[in-house]
Amino acid sequence: MKRLKTTLLMLASLFVTATAWSAPIEIKFSHVVAENTPKGQMALKFKELAEARLPGQVEVKVYPNSQLYTDAAVLQALQLGDVEIAAPALSKFQKYNAQLQVFDLPFLFNDMAAVDRFQKGPQGQKLLNSMTSKMLVGLGYLHNGMKQLSSNDPIRVPSDIAGKKFRIMTSDVLQAQYEAVHAIPLKKPFAEVFTLLQTRAIDGQESPWSNTYASKFFEVQSYVTETNHGLLDYLVVTSAEFWYGLPDGVRATLKQSMDEAIAYGNEIAARQDLEDRQHIIDSGKTKVITITDAERQQWVDAMKPVWKMFEDEIGSDLLDAALQSNQQ
Numbered sequence: 001m002k003r004l005k006t007t008l009l010m011l012a013s014l015f016v017t018a019t020a021w022s023a024p025i026e027i028k029f030s031h032v033v034a035e036n037t038p039k040g041q042m043a044l045k046f047k048e049l050a051e052a053r054l055p056g057q058v059e060v061k062v063y064p065n066s067q068l069y070t071d072a073a074v075l076q077a078l079q080l081g082d083v084e085i086a087a088p089a090l091s092k093f094q095k096y097n098a099q100l101q102v103f104d105l106p107f108l109f110n111d112m113a114a115v116d117r118f119q120k121g122p123q124g125q126k127l128l129n130s131m132t133s134k135m136l137v138g139l140g141y142l143h144n145g146m147k148q149l150s151s152n153d154p155i156r157v158p159s160d161i162a163g164k165k166f167r168i169m170t171s172d173v174l175q176a177q178y179e180a181v182h183a184i185p186l187k188k189p190f191a192e193v194f195t196l197l198q199t200r201a202i203d204g205q206e207s208p209w210s211n212t213y214a215s216k217f218f219e220v221q222s223y224v225t226e227t228n229h230g231l232l233d234y235l236v237v238t239s240a241e242f243w244y245g246l247p248d249g250v251r252a253t254l255k256q257s258m259d260e261a262i263a264y265g266n267e268i269a270a271r272q273d274l275e276d277r278q279h280i281i282d283s284g285k286t287k288v289i290t291i292t293d294a295e296r297q298q299w300v301d302a303m304k305p306v307w308k309m310f311e312d313e314i315g316s317d318l319l320d321a322a323l324q325s326n327q328q
């Protein structure tokens with residue numbers, strides 16, 4: 001009887017170990033935007049590819065719309081091991097690596113092709129792994145697009161926004177950019193922007209077309225001015241502890257799945273930029289203002305001095321490499 005009991009106990013403990021061994025690795029992917037955006041679609045594609053290639057080994061849980069964390073909180077949550085993947089805008093990394101501020105400089109990149117060249121080049125790639133001492137590992141860049149200004153009032157030239165309150169991401173470069181045109185920048189989480197606009201606590205905001213459309217900012221803003229003055233792209237990021245703790249084969253498959261999901265997200269970003277611009281025009285709720293070259297030049301002249309203010313923190317070699325990417 002005693003022997004039977006011991007055998008049963010051993011079998012039970014083996015079962016518990018086997019169950020624990022075979023439990024899938026949970027990968028929480030937290031982000032702040034809607035599912036019908038390039039980032040939302042990329043996250044779902046990553047889930048689809050990773051789970052199909054590692055059946056029963058991984059389970060990817062995607063949390064959109066700041067359901068789990070705001071961007072400010074998610075980077076700390078990654079470091080603490082409370083979440084495994086995030087993709088905050090590059091503007092949100094300045095306290096982890098000030099060099100990443102290069103992506104926020106106004107009127108630096110001529111277009112998304114130049115951004116792509118810079119990100120794929122040696123300096124761009126080096127930045128991906130520049131925060132491992134802070135336990136953050138960059139898995140890749142994801143595009144959204146160039147930012148436009150939305151507002152309650154028509155905007156054509158810098159003096160039109162003097163004294164007006166604009167929501168910005170947590171970036172000192174963006175703060176300096178608005179101060180350069182005598183506007184009032186307010187650093188606020190993305191999740192609060194719609195309400196701030198709706199209640200008129202702020203006058204405007206800057207986003208690529210897909211965010212202005214998907215988050216319905218256009219429904220509470222009368223004008224969008226097509227300035228293409230800056231970039232909103234993302235860094236897909238994980239924690240070093242999680243990433244390097246994975247079995248080699250799992251890590252390689254996840255990286256492959258992420259590379260493909262990013263390529264998919266980038267295709268969507270390029271397409272959606274044009275489509276969502278058109279959706280906003282078609283809605284009839286917001287007037288899209290196209291500025292002249294001379295008007296655009298006024299923005300460039302007013303905002304470009306911001307480059308000099310951040311050159312030391314960013315490094316002139318990085319700045320030169322970014323400028324160089326406009327050449328090809």
Ligand code: LMR
Nearest residue numbers: 032033088089169190211
């Ligand atoms: C923002 O805060 O405006 C952006 O980071 C939102 C996004 O696209 O993730």
